[in-house]
Amino acid sequence: MAAARDEPFDSIAKTLELVGDRWTMLIVRDVFRGLRRFEELRGDLGIARPVLSDRLGKLVDRGILAKARYQEHPPRYEYRLTEMGLELSPALVALMRWGDRWLADAAPGVVLYHRACGTELEQGFWCPKCATTFGPRAIKSRARPNGQPRRAAR
Numbered sequence: 001m002a003a004a005r006d007e008p009f010d011s012i013a014k015t016l017e018l019v020g021d022r023w024t025m026l027i028v029r030d031v032f033r034g035l036r037r038f039e040e041l042r043g044d045l046g047i048a049r050p051v052l053s054d055r056l057g058k059l060v061d062r063g064i065l066a067k068a069r070y071q072e073h074p075p076r077y078e079y080r081l082t083e084m085g086l087e088l089s090p091a092l093v094a095l096m097r098w099g100d101r102w103l104a105d106a107a108p109g110v111v112l113y114h115r116a117c118g119t120e121l122e123q124g125f126w127c128p129k130c131a132t133t134f135g136p137r138a139i140k141s142r143a144r145p146n147g148q149p150r151r152a153a154r
Contacts (some may be wrong), residue, residue, distance in 0.1 A: 018062055019088065028085065029092055031065065036078035057095050057116055093123050115142070 019025055026045055035041050043053050056079060059065040067077045094113065100108040112121045124133045139143040 015091075018064075019064070020084065021055075023051060025092070025095070027055055027059065028064065028081075028088055030090065031079055031085070032083055032089065036080060037076070037144075057086075072108070088124065093121075097123055 019028065023045070026047075027041060030041055030044055035044055038052065038056070041047070041056075045052070045097060047055075056065065056067075060067050060079070062081055063077045066082050068080055070078050071074055096108075096110065098110075113119060114121060124135070125139065126133050
């Protein structure tokens with residue numbers, strides 16, 4: 001995908017500012033996997049408490065996670081993905097697939113499947129006009145004409 005260097009809004013750069021460090025993406029991955037409490041996340045990741053606390057605070061402040069109290073005394077919280085956080089799923093899957101292909105020494109340790117039917121998932125691009133799937137070599141980019149609205153948020 002080609003993009004102009006002086007593009008006024010670079011979505012990739014802005015996204016990486018939000019979630020681009022290692023710990024942030026691993027926290028999001030773990031919350032997708034069902035780990036929601038501070039100690040569960042700390043134990044799974046082996047992350048220092050201050051680093052985890054900082055990253056969780058940023059993820060909540062940025063709207064990727066929501067903090068929900070699950071115990072009153074002492075107050076304890078769990079972290080849940082917001083709609084914004086849920087939409088990071090394709091990015092995580094793409095990183096996982098890429099790592100499985102180019103970095104893994106053995107067969108992938110995780111298989112993603114459709115919950116309803118059990119079929120292993122594939123990831124790809126879909127054109128709603130042509131009703132076809134395609135690979136990255138078929139993608140081009142162009143600047144959006146001024147005044148043209150962006151696609152509506154889901």
